[in-house]
Amino acid sequence: MSYLPYVIGAYAVFVVVLLWDFLAPRLQIRRELRAARLRAQRVRRPAAADPQGELSR
Amino acid sequence: MNPVMRWFHQLGSPPYFDRFAARWAPWCFLAALATMGVGIWLALFEVPADYQQGDSARILYIHVPAAWMSMFVFALMAFYAAIALVWRIKLCEILSMACAPIGAAFTLITLATGSIWGKPMWGTWWDWDPRLTTELILLFLYLGVIGLYHASDDRRSAARAAGLLAIVGVVLLPIIRYSVEWWDSLHQGQTIRVFGESSMDPSMIAPLWWMVIGTKFWFAGSLLARSRADNLRREAGKDWVRRLSGEST
Secondary structure, eight states, rough: OOHHHHHHHHHHHHHHHHHHHHHHHHHHHHHHHHHOOOHHOOOOOOOOHTTTTTTTT | OOHHHHHHHTTTTTHHHHHHHHHHHHHHHHHHHHHHHHHHHHIISSSSSBBBTBBGGGGGHHHHHHHHHHHHHHHHHHHHHHHHHHOHHHHHHHHHHHHHHHHHHHHHHHHHHHHHHHHHHHHOOOOOOHHHHHHHHHHHHHHHHHHTTTTTTOHHHHHHHHHHHHHHHHHHHHHHHHHHHSSSSSOOOOOOOOSOOOOGGGTTHHHHHHHHHHHHHHHHHHHHHHHHHHHHHHHTTTTHHHTTTTTTO
């Protein structure tokens, strides 16, 4: 009996789970930094806009 | 102050930890890939097939290190959680909670590879054997810790609750370890010993140690990367995170 499919299957599971473990924090770090950048832009934008725009006629 | 103590104090600073983790995580992953690469090469191409199990015995080179890691990571998670609960050290909370998904990943590998090995050897994918069942409970405990930590927006109280579950869950570790001795078990007993003579042939044992070291490096890299991500999340809105994101103030 050939055990090759079982060996390949087991090593594939190992690689796939570790790949997920490698990628998941990287994506989360990228998401956090992007959120921080967008937050900073939101804070800066009203200050850059015309302060009298909507309220003065 | 003692330089080692000073370094520990510095590590507690979120921006310092971020730089430390960003610097060392890739090196840990590289070391893991190198050592596991050697281990897998030896396991698949150098080691002779087992006289009874044939090539299916090659699965143990990923199954056993993953099983050891599943318990080691849980113990470490509980250790960090205990420090965090007693001394309220935020970094230990982060480290403790970062352990959970990594430990769950290793537990999943253990269960899946064990199941794949069990099909040709035992004739079944699964059996409610004491070792298998307790390992499955370990996976549920990991999932419980992850779930508890993400159940609340208040990260600190969530980490305390999840940490408490981790500490209580430690009681499962000796049960997993001795389950094959305490109960009649389909799972084989201990064949590999860190201290003392293993019942495994010496010609087959080298890849196992490469994989054991490799998984430790992998864990260190993953722990740093995940802790860094959680640290950034907790510190969102702080100036140093804004600077890091490339947005000048």
